[in-house]
Amino acid sequence: MLEVSGLAFGYGRRRVGAGLDLTVRAGEVLCLLGPNGGGKTTLFKTLLGLLPPLAGTIRLDGEDVARWSRRRLAARLGYVPQAQGATFPFRVSDVVLMGRASRLGPFASPGPADRAVAARALASLEIAHLAERTYTEISGGERQMVLIARALAGEPGLLVMDEPTASLDFGNQTRVLAQVRRLSRLGIAVILSTHDPDHAFFCADRVALLHEGRLLALGDPAATITPESLARIYGVAVAVVPLPGFRQSVCAPLLPD
Amino acid sequence: MTPERETVPASEPLPGAPPHIRERLATLVLPVLLPILGLLALVVLALATGRYSVPVGDVFGILAGKLFGLPMRAEPAMQIVVLQVRLPRVLAALVVGAGLAAAGATYQGLFRNPLVSPDILGVSAGASLGAVLGIFLALPVAAIQGLAFAGGLGAVAAVYAVGAAVRRHDPVLTLVLAGVAIGAVLGSAISLLKVLADPYNQLPAITYWLLGSLASASLGDVAAILPAILLGLVPLMLLRWRMNLMSLGEEEARALGVETRVLRPVLIAAATLVTAAAVSVTGVIGWIGLLVPHVARLLVGPDFRRLLPASLILGAGYLLAVDLVARTIAPIEVPLGILTALIGAPFFLWLLASGKRGWA
Numbered sequence: 001m002l003e004v005s006g007l008a009f010g011y012g013r014r015r016v017g018a019g020l021d022l023t024v025r026a027g028e029v030l031c032l033l034g035p036n037g038g039g040k041t042t043l044f045k046t047l048l049g050l051l052p053p054l055a056g057t058i059r060l061d062g063e064d065v066a067r068w069s070r071r072r073l074a075a076r077l078g079y080v081p082q083a084q085g086a087t088f089p090f091r092v093s094d095v096v097l098m099g100r101a102s103r104l105g106p107f108a109s110p111g112p113a114d115r116a117v118a119a120r121a122l123a124s125l126e127i128a129h130l131a132e133r134t135y136t137e138i139s140g141g142e143r144q145m146v147l148i149a150r151a152l153a154g155e156p157g158l159l160v161m162d163e164p165t166a167s168l169d170f171g172n173q174t175r176v177l178a179q180v181r182r183l184s185r186l187g188i189a190v191i192l193s194t195h196d197p198d199h200a201f202f203c204a205d206r207v208a209l210l211h212e213g214r215l216l217a218l219g220d221p222a223a224t225i226t227p228e229s230l231a232r233i234y235g236v237a238v239a240v241v242p243l244p245g246f247r248q249s250v251c252a253p254l255l256p257d
Numbered sequence: 258m259t260p261e262r263e264t265v266p267a268s269e270p271l272p273g274a275p276p277h278i279r280e281r282l283a284t285l286v287l288p289v290l291l292p293i294l295g296l297l298a299l300v301v302l303a304l305a306t307g308r309y310s311v312p313v314g315d316v317f318g319i320l321a322g323k324l325f326g327l328p329m330r331a332e333p334a335m336q337i338v339v340l341q342v343r344l345p346r347v348l349a350a351l352v353v354g355a356g357l358a359a360a361g362a363t364y365q366g367l368f369r370n371p372l373v374s375p376d377i378l379g380v381s382a383g384a385s386l387g388a389v390l391g392i393f394l395a396l397p398v399a400a401i402q403g404l405a406f407a408g409g410l411g412a413v414a415a416v417y418a419v420g421a422a423v424r425r426h427d428p429v430l431t432l433v434l435a436g437v438a439i440g441a442v443l444g445s446a447i448s449l450l451k452v453l454a455d456p457y458n459q460l461p462a463i464t465y466w467l468l469g470s471l472a473s474a475s476l477g478d479v480a481a482i483l484p485a486i487l488l489g490l491v492p493l494m495l496l497r498w499r500m501n502l503m504s505l506g507e508e509e510a511r512a513l514g515v516e517t518r519v520l521r522p523v524l525i526a527a528a529t530l531v532t533a534a535a536v537s538v539t540g541v542i543g544w545i546g547l548l549v550p551h552v553a554r555l556l557v558g559p560d561f562r563r564l565l566p567a568s569l570i571l572g573a574g575y576l577l578a579v580d581l582v583a584r585t586i587a588p589i590e591v592p593l594g595i596l597t598a599l600i601g602a603p604f605f606l607w608l609l610a611s612g613k614r615g616w617a
Contacts, residue, residue: 045508048511048512049511050508050511050512069516070511070514070515070516071514071516073514074512074513074514075514079509079512079513081508081509081512086505087369087370087371087504088366088371088504088554088559089558089559090501090558090559090560091558091560094501094560098501098502098505098513099513101499101502101513101514101515102513102514106496106499106516106520107495107496108498109497109498109562110498150513154513154514
């Protein structure tokens with residue numbers, strides 16, 4: 001579905017990363033791990049078409065997206081930003097409705113069919129009860145779910161989630177990642193970034209390690225997340241221990257002696 | 258007060274009525290018809306009230322006579338007061354108030370800041386410099402208005418050009434900072450002209466213009482600015498749902514499929530056109546563009562589909578009411594800028610203190 005080849009990305013003359021090749025298939029969850037400043041956010045902005053690629057190509061469904069309109073790109077590629085406060089107190093249902101922008105003409109307003117799609121998106125995440133609440137008054141975990149619903153309202157084939165678990169409590173982190181798993185079963189591909197390698201074990205089909213703008217490793221979590229690779233990208237000693245009885249492993253940082 | 262929404266049992270005007278009639282009432286009568294009727298009542302009151310009082314019945318008679326060519330029973334003096342003295346003023350108040358409020362609501366959404374007024378990009382400063390220059394050069398009124406209009410558009414164009422040239426930062430922040438800087442330059446030029454102006458003749462005229470007034474507005478003025486104001490309001494009305502997305506910020510809006518690089522200049526141009534046309538006739542009238550969208554947001558929420566029409570109606574009504582006070586409270590005309598601030602600022606503080614805010 002998504003093919004990235006030879007991609008160099010950055011801001012204008014400042015190159016952040018280069019030589020990036022990766023593909024994402026329909027229904028696949030790709031987890032991006034890397035230290036602060038490793039280029040995750042810049043890569044996401046480039047994938048979303050917010051920054052022009054400095055070199056290489058991004059293809060969606062076999063087609064180079066360089067000439068795609070914003071609307072066409074947004075209709076295929078949903079974006080879930082980190083949940084932050086909003087300036088104006090929109091109702092949750094109106095926030096989700098904004099996800100329909102990529103499906104409507106420039107002068108159009110959403111109609112009953114769009115409202116039905118938005119309501120389904122809320123229901124599918126089991127947060128229909130939030131519809132009439134005010135976005136600025138719900139909790140951080142609820143906001144993150146609402147932003148996922150907003151992206152789903154655009155009926156995308158691929159979701160790009162920038163640290164969807166940042167600033168969420170332990171329970172909400174798990175709930176968000178469980179939804180990521182569920183979306184992939186519905187055939188929606190997800191690329192997400194996180195700072196917690198455990199999240200990759202929890203929800204990812206494949207893991208990409210991004211370090212200083214280059215892909216250090218790309219593969220299934222068990223083979224990619226090792227004490228050596230984590231030590232290399234984060235510069236700290238880590239134990240990676242299989243969880244007895246589960247297919248997951250857990251990572252724990254180690255104190256020196 | 259929520260049109261287009263069936264799920265909200267906001268109010269039930271007729272508990273026993275069939276559901277579809279009740280829905281009609283809830284979505285049409287209360288939020289649309291009632292404010293318009295209120296505004297019309299205010300118009301009649303403004304036409305009737307003044308130093309020369311005209312009975313309300315005669316106001317209707319004169320209006321009906323004029324509109325439908327019926328014979329009029331009211332005295333000629335009354336007809337002159339209503340049709341030639343007050344009507345131009347009332348129409349100007351409606352058009353300018355609605356325009357300033359709509360522009361304010363648009364700027365607040367675009368700049369994601371509820372404290373932004375239509376002056377943020379220097380439109381009032383540019384219009385003021387144009388008008389002050391016209392007064393300083395003792396130009397005719399039409400030329401002063403033309404200079405004010407051109408000055409307002411020119412200032413915003415300069416701010417936008419600076420913002421477009423500085424590409425390294427957040428485009429919205431760059432625009433605001435460029436507006437502050439260019440506004441300061443324009444302000445110093447205005448001060449220089451005030452120092453140089455004839456203190457007996459020109460300086461009072463300049464001061465009066467900078468405080469805003471509808472006293473000299475004529476039907477010709479209204480006809481002159483109406484096309485520009487409508488030209489600005491039409492894109493705002495058409496794009497009002499997209500305005501919701503613009504208020505999310507540049508990156509989120511683009512990621513959701515909005516062509517912000519097209520939409521933002523269109524919206525800024527439209528709001529600037531409306532503001533420049535309005536102040537070119539009335540002078541600078543502060544606070545309407547800041548305050549009215551706030552009140553509208555409290556009443557109908559932040560969704561631009563409802564906020565924009567609500568701002569239009571409230572802005573028209575607010576300026577009409579303030580102008581009514583300005584010409585009746587004292588033997589002399591009180592400049593509007595004094596009253597809009599005097600009434601607006603305490604109200605604004607009350608909004609802040611009572612926690613009834615329309616923003617996060």
